[in-house]
Amino acid sequence: MSTRRTAGTVATVTDVPESMRCSVLRGAGELEVRERAVPSPAHGEVLVRISAVGTCGSDVHYYRHGRIGKYVVREPMVLGHEPAGRIVAVGEGVDPSRTGQRVSLEPGVPCRRCRWCHEGRYNLCPDIVFFATPPVDGAFAEYVAIADDFAHPVPDSVSDDAAALLEPLSVALWANAKAGTGLGSHVLVAGAGPIGLLVARVAQVRGATRVVISDPDAGRRRFAAGYGVGETVDPGATTLDREVDAFLDCSGAPPAVTAGIAAVRPGGSVTLVGMGADEMTLPVSAMQSREISLTGTFRYANTWPAAVALAASGEIELDRLVTSHVGLDDVGTALSPDPAQVKVVVTPGA
Structure with a gap:
């Protein structure tokens, strides 16, 4: 274990490399795997090693068209907003005991200050930072950093695939x-x-x-x-x-x-x-x-506790939706519509 220091940040780190692989969308129909620096968790954030990311219709749309409505891919961007993984580092203000915890990531962090956030309808926050929505990078990568309270713990009875699919279950x-x-x-x-x-x-x-x-x-x-x-x-x-x-x-x-x-x-x-x-x-x-x-409907708010409970209880079987897995090199295949596939999961570490 070591301590990584960046501007204003102290992070407890366990076996974290300096660089990582990620799948980058350069433009409509153009993907490539690139090396990028592993992000350092800022104050109140955790660093998560990604184990599984579900593919979504919005990922397909960005891949095929380079835009969804007013959201346009203007510079290289990482797709993927249905992630799960394990916390490997924490920033200042986060309990170090969270290191090693398996989590499902709620991919949109709101401002916490606007009217909609105060009303509990943070999905409508105009300043929400949402994975894989231009210009915000997503989770088709080996590591991501996210606000501590948007990394939801999952029990061992919930698989990595199911933990990723808590996002569509929340929808x-x-x-x-x-x-x-x-x-x-x-x-x-x-x-x-x-x-x-x-x-x-x-x-x-x-x-x-x-x-x-x-x-x-x-x-x-x-x-x-x-x-x-x-x-x-x-x-x-x-x-x-x-x-x-x-x-x-x-x-x-x-x-x-x-x-x-x-x-x-x-x-x-x-x-x-x-x-x-x-x-x-x-x-x-x-x-x-x-x-x-x-x-x-626009995304969700305050749904993860119920989603975790439903998955853990077995009332809703998320693993049965997964029909195939691909690594980062084959994300383009996963984003090419195939009626025979129900849910394709990207495994960045594969």
């Missing part, structure tokens, strides 16, 4: 909270990707008595059925029921949104979760006359 928890799913709910979910599957499972855990997941891909429907999410339907071959309490769109596809809204009962709710077109046409008259509530 699902937040979406269900916004949708108001609960005991006796009839829920429709569009999109049987990882987020849709977890949204459906969380709805079941919250007490929904009927959950239907819609996806045009037969392979994804088969996976969803095996994952135990309830009923699966092909939206192109089925007329959806019109008694849904809550519709959660995890596809971002305008036709799916339109069909889902039509299935919602009067007084029900529509929650937009998936990334889709910047603008789409909605049946406003029907929504108004049936008093349907419409909301979006």
Whole structure:
């Protein structure tokens, strides 16, 4: 063990090298593995050796297009915002006993000072520093530094893969909270990707008595059925029921949104979760006359304790979503859409 000193920082370090490998996005479709200096944890931060990082649709979007809406990749950037690992160093003000602790990283650190932070809605903080959102680097790297309280401890019963996937599970928890799913709910979910599957499972855990997941891909429907999410339907071959309490769109596809809204009962709710077109046409008259509530979701807030508990209890099996692993040299393969893959995990140390 040694002590590394940087400007204003004292960090307790265990076997930490000076440099690390990371996968860097240079522009749309251009990735390369580079050597960078290992970051030193500042005051109130920890340094984490990354063991697993889930790949997400936003990573795919940045890789393919170099942007998402107003967020544009203007200089080389590291992707990846679903990380887990082990604390190997701590900065000033952090309990040294945290060194060696396995953690899941909540990838967005807010300012803690604005109105939304004070209200507990820190996901809306305008100054949040969020992994893999230009110009902030993400976690397709061997090491990252992050605020101490955003590195959440996980028990040994939760695998490295599952610890990484607490991030998409948090998306699902937040979406269900916004949708108001609960005991006796009839829920429709569009999109049987990882987020849709977890949204459906969380709805079941919250007490929904009927959950239907819609996806045009037969392979994804088969996976969803095996994952135990309830009923699966092909939206192109089925007329959806019109008694849904809550519709959660995890596809971002305008036709799916339109069909889902039509299935919602009067007084029900529509929650937009998936990334889709910047603008789409909605049946406003029907929504108004049936008093349907419409909301979006943006990340999550205060979800990690529940996510850890659900994973540790086995109520939601995150490891079953992982269909393959790749190292840093093959991140491009992981970000090339393959319907046969559900969740690809990057293992930076492999």
